[in-house]
Amino acid sequence: MTFYEKKLKKLSEVLYKNQGQIDSVIAVRNYIESNYETDLSLKMLSEIQYISKYHLIRLFKKYYGLTPRQYLIDKRIQKSKEHLVNGMTVTETCYAVGFASLGSFSVLFKTKVGKTPIQFQKEQLSRSKLVSDS
Template identity: 50%
Template sequence: MTYYFKQINKVKDDCYSNTGQLDTVIGTRHYINNHFDKELNLDFLSNVRFTSKFHLLRLFKKYYGQTPKQYIIDKRIEQAKILLQKGTNITDTCFEVGFDSPSSFSTLFKSRIGLTPTEFQKRATFTKSN
């Protein structure tokens, strides 16, 4: 075991002594990263990790600073930005990243990014062409 590995383990043990909690939140985040385009909610995620939904909510917020729902939305918005930059139309982007309706997607996108998906896509294509 190298010196640095020992130091990392020491910090981990000091700061994150409960590996069960870490496994739960890291596993949940990993699951979200791989399935963000599906319908995900706290009940489902807690069942995947075999834990109480309230406990999962507290742990996720403690370690990542946001709720699982906020994280899912951020993940979906980031993927939507990539698809919109590639020229995917807004409706297809909406459903591909896991939103239920184009209007709710557009509203949420604008509140998070400051531009509607159409405006974002126009700026992205303008930037590409210049």
Template identity: 40%
Template structure:
């Protein structure tokens, strides 16, 4: 082979230049897939396949759009849903399974990392706040707001 032919073979193929709105729509479609299927066993291959991108290109586009990798976003969605379920007094092991985790230790570690509290602490503190709100609701009203409305401290 001649040197000219070798250079032609090794030159990168030109990439199609898609409109940004088309790329963004595909990324949003993948985000919506995560939002809907967070409790299932989904991984990067499933999510990037939903957008019809290669894994690595998809990660770059997703992160530039949402500021998080697809895995980080999936984790945050799962933990937000877990908080909602814990507020309904569901058991930690049940919540773990409902949001897509197989391991309670993995779930608990991620929950603690993102919220600063273990799932049990989160539930306990939520229930305490809920009980306080029922017995002394005005204690949760900002003082400046209460002052503007003429509410006295004895009412708290």
């Protein structure tokens, strides 16, 4: 092994010593991405990678800056915006993205977006009509 190969090996051991943790967090994030519309619990997400709930929260926050719950909510809000722009009703959107209650969906949507879902949808529809009329 050459001098440079030894240095590269040592450097990669330092940089990627937490690869197992990184892989676990990525797997949980990918699971959330694929199953955001289902009823996801922290217990279930931690069992996917066989790590404790509390350790998962710490790791997820360390690598993504959000807890798994916050990430899930952001993903659902992002998808709900797409559904609303495509003409789905607020109620249909609420349940399609995995929220259990229309009230909690509306409150979270307004908190994250700054508008109620219906206000957002009306604004987007009026924008699209302006663009199509031009």
